[in-house]
Amino acid sequence: MNTNLSNYRSLISSMGGGSNLSWLSDYASIKNGSYGKLMKQYYAQNPVKGTDSTTGTTQTKKARTTESVAQKIISEKTQAPKAKTESEKEESAYNKITKATGALQDSVTKMQTVDLNDEEKAVKAAQEFVKSYNDTMSAAAKVDDKSIASRVTSIEGNTKAYSKSLEKIGITVDAKDGTMKLDEDKFKAADKSSVEGIFAKRSSYAYSLSVSAGMMGSNASYAASKNALYTDTGKYSQNAAGTLYNSYF
Secondary structure (H helix, E strand, O other): OHHHHHHHHHHHHHOOOHHHHHHHHHHHHHHHOHHHHHHHHHHHHOOOEEEOOOOOOEEEOOOOOHHHHHHHHHHHHOOOOOOOOHHHHHHHHHHHHHHHHHHHHHHHHHHHHOOOOOHHHHHHHHHHHHHHHHHHHHHHOOOOOHHHHHHHHHHHHHHHHOHHHHHHOOEEEOOOOOOEEEOHHHHHHOOHHHHHHHOOOOOOHHHHHHHHHHHHHHHHHHHHHHHHOEOOOOOEOHHHHHHHHHOOO
C-alpha cells in the first residue's frame, strides 16, 4: 500500500503540482454519485431537447406544454404593430400622391373618350374626374415639399382660370378649400361641345391638368425613392440603394 501511495504522489507531482488534483476530485464525484445528482438538478432547471434512443423521436425534458407555445404565438401576433418612422410616413404620403395623380390622369383620358350621349357613362366618368381631382389635391396638401407645392399652385391657378367654363358644365370649385363638386343634372343638361372643349385632347383645361398631374406624380415618386435611401436616423440604407440600382436592369 505504501508503494502504491508513493506512486500516486509521484504521478501527481509529475503533472505539475496540487493544481491538477481536480481530476481525482472529479473521478471521486462520479464514483460516489454526487455528479449524477448535480446533473439531474441542473437539467431540471434548464430543460433541453434530446433524442429517445428507443423510438428515434425528438423529445424535450421538462418541455413547455403545447398550450404555452400557442400562448406565445398568440401573444406575438397580437402585439401592437411597430410604429412607422417619420421617413416611412413621408414615403407613404408621397406614394399616395403618385397613386392619386395616376388616377386623375386616367379620369381625364376617360372623359376625353366617353360617349357623352350615354348619360350614365358620362356622369360616372365626370364623378371619377371630380373625385380624383379632390384626392390629388388632398394628398398633395399632406407633404411639405416645394416641388409638389409648385405643381399644386399651377393646378389651382389653371382651375381658377377655367372656373366659369367648368361651372357651365356643372363642375364648381369651392373658394375656401378648392375642392370640386359635380352637379349631375347641370352636367347632363350642358352643351356637349362645352364639355368636349374642357376635356379636349389638346390645348384644353383637362390636357394642361393631366400634364401637371403627371409632373406632380414624378416629383412624388422621386421623393419617395430618395426617402427610402435613408433610415429614420439619417443613415444610408444599402438595401434601399440596391433595390433602386436593380430597378434599372
